Amino acid sequence: MKLLLGGILLAAGFAALPLVTQRNDLLNLGVQIFLAVALAQSWNLLGGYAGQITLGHAAFFGLGALVTRMLWVGGAPLYLALAAGALVATAFGVLIGLPAFRLRGAYFSIGTLALAEILRITVGNLMPEISTIPAAALASYNILPRYYLTLLLAVLCVAVVALLVGSRVGLGIRAVREDEAAAEASGVGALKHKLLALMVSTALVGFTGGAFAYYHVSYYPQHAFSPAWTFDALLIAFIGGVGTIHGPVLGALFYVIFKEVLAVQWVDLHLLIFGVLFILVVLFFPGGLVEAWSRARRLITRRTM
Amino acid sequence: MILTQQLILGILVGGLYGLAAAGLSLTFGVLRVLNIAHGELLMLGGYGAFWCFTLWHIDPFVSLLGVGPAMFVLGLVLYWALFQFVVKAHEELRIKNSLLIGFGLTLVLHTLAIRFWTADERAVTTAYAGAVMRIGAFAIPLVRLSSLVLAFAVLTALHLFLTRARWGRAIRATAEDWEAAALMGIPVARTYLLAFALGTALAGIAGGLVSVSYSISPSIGMEWTLKALIVVVLAGLGSLFGSFAGGIVLGLAEATSVTLLGGPYREVVGLVLFLVILLLRPQGLFGRRG
Numbered sequence: 077m078k079l080l081l082g083g084i085l086l087a088a089g090f091a092a093l094p095l096v097t098q099r100n101d102l103l104n105l106g107v108q109i110f111l112a113v114a115l116a117q118s119w120n121l122l123g124g125y126a127g128q129i130t131l132g133h134a135a136f137f138g139l140g141a142l143v144t145r146m147l148w149v150g151g152a153p154l155y156l157a158l159a160a161g162a163l164v165a166t167a168f169g170v171l172i173g174l175p176a177f178r179l180r181g182a183y184f185s186i187g188t189l190a191l192a193e194i195l196r197i198t199v200g201n202l203m204p205e206i207s208t209i210p211a212a213a214l215a216s217y218n219i220l221p222r223y224y225l226t227l228l229l230a231v232l233c234v235a236v237v238a239l240l241v242g243s244r245v246g247l248g249i250r251a252v253r254e255d256e257a258a259a260e261a262s263g264v265g266a267l268k269h270k271l272l273a274l275m276v277s278t279a280l281v282g283f284t285g286g287a288f289a290y291y292h293v294s295y296y297p298q299h300a301f302s303p304a305w306t307f308d309a310l311l312i313a314f315i316g317g318v319g320t321i322h323g324p325v326l327g328a329l330f331y332v333i334f335k336e337v338l339a340v341q342w343v344d345l346h347l348l349i350f351g352v353l354f355i356l357v358v359l360f361f362p363g364g365l366v367e368a369w370s371r372a373r374r375l376i377t378r379r380t381m
Numbered sequence: 382m383i384l385t386q387q388l389i390l391g392i393l394v395g396g397l398y399g400l401a402a403a404g405l406s407l408t409f410g411v412l413r414v415l416n417i418a419h420g421e422l423l424m425l426g427g428y429g430a431f432w433c434f435t436l437w438h439i440d441p442f443v444s445l446l447g448v449g450p451a452m453f454v455l456g457l458v459l460y461w462a463l464f465q466f467v468v469k470a471h472e473e474l475r476i477k478n479s480l481l482i483g484f485g486l487t488l489v490l491h492t493l494a495i496r497f498w499t500a501d502e503r504a505v506t507t508a509y510a511g512a513v514m515r516i517g518a519f520a521i522p523l524v525r526l527s528s529l530v531l532a533f534a535v536l537t538a539l540h541l542f543l544t545r546a547r548w549g550r551a552i553r554a555t556a557e558d559w560e561a562a563a564l565m566g567i568p569v570a571r572t573y574l575l576a577f578a579l580g581t582a583l584a585g586i587a588g589g590l591v592s593v594s595y596s597i598s599p600s601i602g603m604e605w606t607l608k609a610l611i612v613v614v615l616a617g618l619g620s621l622f623g624s625f626a627g628g629i630v631l632g633l634a635e636a637t638s639v640t641l642l643g644g645p646y647r648e649v650v651g652l653v654l655f656l657v658i659l660l661l662r663p664q665g666l667f668g669r670r671g
Contacts, residue, residue, distance in 0.1 A: 129477060131484075175660045182415050182476040186610055187659050190652045193607065201645040303603065310484065344492045351488030358481045359466050 079322055086325070087231050094220060103219045105336060107291055110226035111284060112328035115305065116312035117233040117321075118280035123310070124319035125241055126273035127253030128177075132188025133309050135195050136165040136278040138301030140285025142199065145207060145297070148290060158286040165282025166275050173274040177267055192303065200298035208294035222291045229287050233280050238321045240276060249273050281309075311350045314357050317366030326365050386519055387636040393522070395632020396529035397590055399625035401605055402612035403536055404583030410618040411556040411576040412468055415476050417483035420606030421490040422581050426452050426588025427597035428498055434505045441505045441593040442527065445586055452585025456578035459486075468573055487602060494599035504596040528590040535586055536621045539579070543621070552576050556619070604648065611655040 090106060097103075115137065123129050144161035148154055172191060179187050209217070240246050248269045251259040256266045285300055308331070316327020335346040357364050405419045416422075426448050433444035463486070467479045512523040543549035554562040555572045563569045591597060591605075608631065616627030631651055638650040 129480065179659055180473075182480055183659055185477075185480055186415075186417070187656060190607065190610075190655050193603075194649050194652045194656075197645070197649050307484070307488065310481075311488075314481070342496075344495055347488045348492040351485045351492065354488070355463065355482050355485035358478060358485065359463070 083234065083322070083325070087227070090227055091224075094223060100219060103223050105332065106223055107219075107226045108336075109328055109332045110223075110230035111288060111291075112308065112312055112332050113230040113325055114226070114233040114280065114284040114287070115309045116316065116324035116328055117230075117237050118277045118284060119306075119309035120313045120318060120324045121237045121240070121280070122273050122277035124313055124323075125237075125246070125253065126249045126270055128270060128273070129185045130188045130277075131185045131303075131306055131310075132172075132190075132192040133281055134301050134303055134305040135188070135192035136169060136281045137285040137288070137305045138192075138195060138199065138297075139165045139168055140282030141289040141300035142285075142297055143282075144286030145289035149207070149209060149213075154290060158283060158290070161286035161289070162279045162282040165285065166279040169274050169278030170271065173271050177270050177274075189303070189306075192301065192306065196298055196301035196303075199301055200296070203297040206294055206296050214293065217293065222287075226287050226291065229283060233284070234321060234325060236276065236280065241321070245269065245272060311354055314354055315350065315364050317364035318362075320363075320366050323364055323366045326369075330365065382518070384637070384640045387640050388633055389519055389521060390525070391632035391634075391636025392629050393525040393529050393632070394595070394635075395629035396532040396625065397587055397594070397628070398608050398612050398631050399628025400532040400535065400583060400587040400590070402609040402616065402628055403539070403621050403624040404580040404587065405606075405609040406613050406616075406618050406621075406624050407552075407583065408577050408580035409613065411552055412464070412479075412573050413472055413475050414464055414467055414479040414577070415483065416464075416486075416580075417480055417606050418486035418490060418602070419483075419580075419584055419609055420602035420604065421487050421494075422452065422455075422584035423588035423591065423605045424494060424597055424599065424602050425455070425490065426585030427592035427601075428494065428503070428588075429585065430589035430592045431498075431503050431505055431597065434507075441507065441589060442531070445531075445589045448589045449582045449586050453578045453582040455585075456581025457574060459581065460574050460577040464577060465570070465573075487606075491599050491602060498599065500599055502596045502598040503592070505592045507593070510593075522594070525594045528594045532587070532590060533625065535583070536625055539583070540621050548572070548575060552579075607655075608651065611651045614655055614658050 093106060094103060115133070119130070119133050140161035143164045144157045147157035147160055176184055176187050241249070248259070248264045249272070251262070251264050252266045252269045260266050288300065312327040312331045313324050315330065316325065317323025331350065338345045338349070361367060401419070401423055405416065409415055429448040429451060430441045430444050433439040433447065434441055463482055464479065467475055467482060470478060507524070510524055514521045514523055514526065543553055551562070551567045551572045552575065554565065554567055555569055559569050562572070588597065612624055612627040612631055615630060616623040634650055634654060635647050639647050
């Protein structure tokens with residue numbers, strides 16, 4: 077309950093931010109945070125709750141971005157372009173998921189990584205030109221609709237994952253993560269649940285890619301397929317607290333703001349620090365920031381009692 | 382004609398793929414740890430040779446004598462600091478955690494490499510770099526040929542170690558069944574340490590050879606990790622010469638694709654091959670030869 081209230085307050089705070097300030101840098105930072113939340117939360121559903129560590133998240137982000145960008149620049153209404161992006165990402169996810177889920181554990185991870193790389197290289201070869209939004213759209217470019225779209229997207233990702241995980245199906249998804257054989261034995265279809273998690277996850281990240289394509293003025297189409305998107309998702313989810321709803325949100329806030337502060341000094345410094353932090357989390361602190369927070373709170377309340 | 386020349390180059394680069402894969406296959410086969418930072422370790426070895434050459438003018442083939450042991454020590458440190466915590470878990474969790482730690486390590490090494498050596502492509506260009514052996518109409522770059530021969534020699538030496546030396550046999554026994562090995566009095570923890578360090582040294586030597594024959598940059602890590610994984614899937618675990626042969630098969634496949642589809646899809650062919658094999662044999666990398 078507290079978490080829900082906190083989430084609503086946070087979202088409301090962000091929604092009210094443009095009323096207080098019109099500073100472009102702050103609004104852009106907001107967009108970065110929202111995209112990060114969406115990216116990490118969609119990964120979290122498949123990697124955290126369903127236990128399928130995918131290293132191919134960038135493939136679906138890229139597909140969403142590619143389709144949305146092409147349709148939108150081509151003149152289609154934005155909402156249609158976004159829906160098409162999410163749809164294509166999902167369709168591709170199912171196409172890949174059916175065979176890929178025959179692979180267990182690490183093979184699924186490296187298989188999805190290989191897939192993302194195949195797409196990245198192929199798109200880079202077919203579309204070597206930089207993609208820039210048309211001059212007319214550029215002239216009327218306004219950050220506000222981007223800000224609210226990505227905020228909506230972040231809220232949607234958190235809400236969808238929270239609702240799904242809390243449902244009966246969500247229990248099934250987590251049961252499959254804990255022990256596939258035991259889940260099957262109790263009548264929970266492993267493949268069905270994994271596929272469902274994959275479909276929702278790819279739809280959300282496809283939508284995220286589409287929002288990115290709407291937000292970014294110019295980028296190489298290949299860039300949206302860069303493994304960096306997968307890496308960001310993993311770092312944020314794990315450092316925040318993988319397999320929890322609020323973990324990726326905390327992680328995204330922490331990651332984007334910290335990155336911004338560090339970038340002043342040294343562009344890639346954050347990757348070094350987050351890489352080390354990530355290793356420490358995996359080895360010694362599997363609950364991430366969320367666990368650290370609750371441990372700290374327990375310590376304090378014990379003291380005051 | 383062009384195809385034959387490409388195939389020759391494919392065999393030459395394939396030897397290095399095999400060497401890179403042998404290190405990965407050793408750590409994976411013995412420790413059941415999948416270190417996806419293997420390509421970054423290879424990159425470090427490459428920069429080691431590069432530094433030896435530019436700072437102290439040491440011939441890259443000579444500097445391997447220093448790079449190999451230095452990487453061996455790095456392997457000891459990495460095992461001690463990170464991977465020893467991973468091998469305590471049961472098998473499935475072990476692979477998953479090592480994958481994640483390897484991922485973190487990838488980011489750290491990549492960022493450090495950019496800091497130390499900038500993002501530029503580097504290569505060790507010796508005085509004899511352009512030397513070519515001509516057979517009829519075909520040209521064989523001597524440096525690459527030496528790299529291939531050296532890769533084979535390193536694998537042969539390792540093979541002799543694994544089959545003849547006491548510690549080598551301990552490594553093979555542990556790979557076979559660590560519980561049985563422990564019951565026979567083999568110190569499994571130290572065997573793991575040794576195998577991991579050897580795998581790291583192999584990556585380093587492969588990197589040194591890559592820096593002489595081709596080029597290195599901080600971002601080559603993932604590409605080489607994927608190459609090594611492709612070869613491991615092609616060749617299975619447990620045989621060094623199998624890895625070598627698998628590397629050459631990959632080199633040949635790439636060469637054929639360059640001739641048929643053009644250069645840009647060179648990297649794609651191996652990855653597609655990899656996915657197809659994984660899907661046909663979902664038991665995956667554990668599929669051992671008899």
